[in-house]
Amino acid sequence: MNTIELTVNKRSVQRAIEPRTSLADMMRDTLDLTGTHLGCEHGVCGACTILVDGVPTRSCITFATSCNGAAVTTIEGLDDDEIATELRAAFTREHALQCGYCTPGMLVSARDLVLRLPEADDKAIRVGMSGNLCRCTGYVGIVRAVKAVIEARRARDIVSEPNAGRTVLGPAGSGHKSCTVSQKLAPAAAIVTETAAIAPLVIPDFTPSTVMEQNFTVAHPPAKVFALFDDIAAVASCLPGAALTGTPRPERVEGAIRVKIGPISANFNGAARVERNDASLAGRIIGIGNDQRSRSTTQGEIRYRLLPEHDGTATRVELAIGYSLTGMLAQVGRSGLVRDLAARLVAEFAGNLDRRLSGDTTSAPSTAADLNGISLLFGLLRARAARLLRRISGRGDAT
Template sequence: MNNIELTVNRRTVQALVEPRTSLADFLRDERDLTGTHLGCEHGVCGACTLLLDGVPARSCITYAVACDGAEVTTIEGLDDDEIAIELRAAFSREHALQCGYCTPGMLVAARDLVKRLPDADEQAIRVGMSGNLCRCTGYVGIVNAVRSVIADRRARDIAPEPDAGRKLLGPVGSGHKTCNSSHETKKPRLAPVEQGSAVAPLVIPDFTPSTVLDQSFDVAHPPAKVFAMFDDIAAVASCLPGASLTGTPVPERVEGAIRVKIGPISANFNGAARVESDPATLSGRILGIGIDQRSRSQTQGEIRYKLLSLQDGAATRVELSIGYSLTGVLAQIGRSGLVRDLAARLVAEFAKNLDRKLSGDACASAAPVAELNGISLVFGLLRDRAARMLHRITGRGDTAS
């Protein structure tokens, strides 16, 4: 059991909790705050969303002990909140709820959007609310309600708060005013991004990726030739779907962008990277950081590569280790299994483009590489999975002995 002290709806609470107890269970079972609803209990549906240090968080996948020193606000704590009052009226007016089970989480997420968005942009609202699922309404009334509140507040000259209190890089709730836990953690600080700016910081920091994917592919070219290509960041970028450079690259700082589109959701990460290489071991690293201004999402990425000689030096195996961390709205749609499969498809596209460039394909040098389209990659992935399943069922493709 662990002793914790936190602020719940502006009241100091001290309690003894088991390490495995989720914040949602603690609030519902120990504090009788049942407005925080439990749905999937996997952090997917958004019904359990509340405010942790002023930022929306999934309480079903947040441990109560991790919130020692934090400020927690549930839907009950927003009874007198000005934005929540306006949203509740709008939800009723626009018929934005039916059974009401998802509504507490919807209101908390919508409140964050009302504070942050500069105008009532429907696409931005749909992206911002995409982490909250509803089985009843079809979302039209929900979107209309949020739009009406944002439009009304901006018409009253109530300015948006682009960061809505966000001052730290790290898990939601890491900005505790105090921390009484015996397990004190170091909280890395993120330099604030100015409004309207989408420029990465001047220094590209080292970091520990939250997800690491390992991939490899072979090309029919000598290692020295492949290494020279990897040392040319402009050539590498031209082979990567969705990537483009926005300045003259130097190893210490390469500025560029990568555009990603998954169905109706599109993101344009503007940022910078630094390039490191070791000719002695035919290895290197590309370390970057990017910001999507529209969704206020930020990503850090690292690509480590190592080249191995094949066929007595006539061919090369490229071993890649791809690590990344994603924070913000877009992190809600990143499922590890899907990301892993999409990464495999992306690496396959990169390998094909790289081979064409190494072969001196003039068309490959002249034609721009298409943007990274998640839908086309998913369909390709589904085709591959269907083919493998059919092979297992029918046994076709087995070689006769």
């Protein structure tokens, strides 16, 4: 057991605790301050956020012993706080809470933003609150509430506090300790814009979480199709929603692709590398991209193989499309949606490729690949009906 001393909500506290005890568990189990909520217990959801030496801290992943001598403020300690009082009223007014489980952590993080931001900026508020997750509200009311408090305080000539009084870098709870001049807190870096480059210098290999197969046939010999596949710009011009943003090289192709699923649109900026096997008329394209608006990341891999048909006068293009998707779009990127979108992309790509091979260079698409919501619903219903018929007929379920 270790004995530590803390100032918790302006009261001196001394307790003997085990070294492995988290700060959240100490607040809840030892001090009965149950306003600090535990959600993921991995430092992701933000429900456990409290102030340690005035800095918002994930208390579920902070050892209590590492905060020895620090000043800790939980949501209970903000009862009479001016900013927290204004935020509570704004949260009620803007319907920024429902079940309320995330609200204590939200209020602590929001209070820090009200202190630091010089003006009410939607994007800065969303970035600042991005570490606090809510499964109820949709965040719109939360942003409005924080924005309203900032606007009201700035209208009363209450200026922001740069870095909210922070003067040192280091782990949460270390603010009460001395530091060298080199540790002084530097000015905050500017927020990365949506058009900034986000792709890594090296395009990594990966194992796709989902793989699907598609194929199509074009009325041109394999050698001609394979030669066109070596023209990266020409291939990109055949893909709906795709655009190159730099000079393409096989080892690195920079670009973007825009997709639209009903009311949801995403613009993935990133890079890819291209591999070819002349002997087998096969190749691979592997890439990574980010959508800044939804903070979603995708990795994708397309393997292709060209097979002769009709005595070599036509080509069957076999595709294996693999991907992994993380972030907000992963919640709507179910296999049925993605398969429908992929089928439409491949169909349009095949038609554009055939026209390009025939010498027509005026029909390249420029708009986003669009997945209509109504047609998607009918597509999913057809797929489920087909699976049901297979079960009834005893042929098994589709993979």
